[in-house]
Amino acid sequence: GAGVSQSPSNKVTEKGKDVELRCDPISGHTALYWYRQRLGQGLEFLIYFQGNSAPDKSGLPSDRFSAERTGESVSTLTIQRTQQEDSAVYLCASSVSILSNQPQHFGDGTRLSIL
């Protein structure tokens, strides 16, 4: 497809379980970002990847959160031992590069609900 693709679109899981969220960026985009959007709030930066450089993990809220990306392709965001406060929409975006003049293009997100 032409846009950023995320899966699953919805995920319901029990507290304490691990979840894995997937993001397919736009082909040719070297930069990839993860954000979290809580109900009624703005987007919160989590992590970004740029090519083969070390990722910027400064936004990850705890060590239960981790993310990986292989080259310039798919990325996965993993949340271990989920808590109810992890309930949110997790959005992925990609851009041509990490330069600040490049707009980020978003997928439709994964809506995560922790019971």
Place this chain on the structure above:
Amino acid sequence: EDQVTQSPEALRLQEGESSSLNCSYTVSGLRGLFWYRQDPGKGPEFLFTLYSAGEEKEKERLKATLTKKESFLHITAPKPEDSATYLCAVPISGGYNKLIFGAGTRLAVHP
């Protein structure tokens, strides 16, 4: 501390009633300001990038402007299909393209 504040939180307009949304920002050395539109259940859709004070961009009924402290999104003769949440974002100080977002303005346009 870098900050983005949008107002109003919600805005209700009649079809054809023009208005403006505000985005105030506090960041050292602005390197761009982005406007997005977000529909329910969807990801943000890119609208505009503005780089310097005085710059304006237009798209259909939308026009974005930028000053040294804030940006406005002007909506002229809106239609019901313009109903959405409008988000603005800026790159944080010294942080490449790490964006800080405002909480958004929820716009409802009624026929």
